[in-house]
Amino acid sequence: MCRRARRPSSCARSACRTTRRASSSTSCSSPPSSTSSITPRPTCAAASSTKCTSPTTPGLAPPFLDDLYAMLYQQRMLGQERSTVRSMTEVAGARMDGDEVVLELRDRKTGKIEPLRCDVVLLGTGYEQQMPALVRDLAGRLGLDEISVSRRYRLDLGESAWGAVYLQGVNEQTHGISDTLISVLAHRSQDIVDDILDRRHVTAGAFPESRTA
Incomplete structure (x- = not known):
């Protein structure tokens, strides 16, 4: 875990909120600047085998998003980018290689597959909603x-x-x-x-x- 030395300025946090309001699918991982632009995430039609969900589906709480943005912003400013957020990516496969877990990550925009070596993999699989x-x-x-x-x-x-x-x-x-x-x-x-x-x-x-x- 990366311990934060201090919180980003109110200007940085404000820029993140503004970006999220302008486009709910935009990641706030880059430092704010007057030349930054908002790049919307590709629509569901651009991703194969993707199911569109309602925009009112409950998501992450705003305080968590603020903390996540602050962590990514500080790591980037200090040149210690230990954490990344991969959007439009799915796990196509997994295998053991010695003591490591090798994930095969597929980019749903391009179809390109690249490996990711991990010490530990935590799965947040959700649940299948059905009658008990x-x-x-x-x-x-x-x-x-x-x-x-x-x-x-x-x-x-x-x-x-x-x-x-x-x-x-x-x-x-x-x-x-x-x-x-x-x-x-x-x-x-x-x-x-x-x-x-x-x-x-x-x-x-x-x-x-x-x-x-």
Whole structure:
């Protein structure tokens, strides 16, 4: 890790923010100057086998981007460029060569492949968003033809069901991107609480002893 001696000037940080606002796909790795220009990243159509994602997809937090820019900027100014950000690049292969891991990196703009020797490789693979196996198994046991979730995140178990199952984080296709955002967790929780309260008569009918005055 490179320990920063001091943070870059406010001018440098301001230039990075300005660049990011002008083009969300522009990297802020070069020092600001009056002659610098913004080069937009190639569109998804220019990259083979690339899936375009919504521009509203949650990404990196601004404080992290500021720290990342500050680190890259300082390394470049000190002539100690130990860190690099490779955009439009995918790992085409990997192999062991002695104690090293050799990655084959493909440039998605040109198709050129070049090796990168590493001591350690950390994989940030993300996850495949799908309905949990427990929910799929429950739906099968109940004979449900499909897994349907209401606006208030309740699994549709049929009109006769008094119980309730609430799902969060797996409903992006029907509830939009906010289904996975922590920033609106309170709003999602409110929807669930409202649904539970509105269905008290259903639970009370199933368990008469649970009724309160």
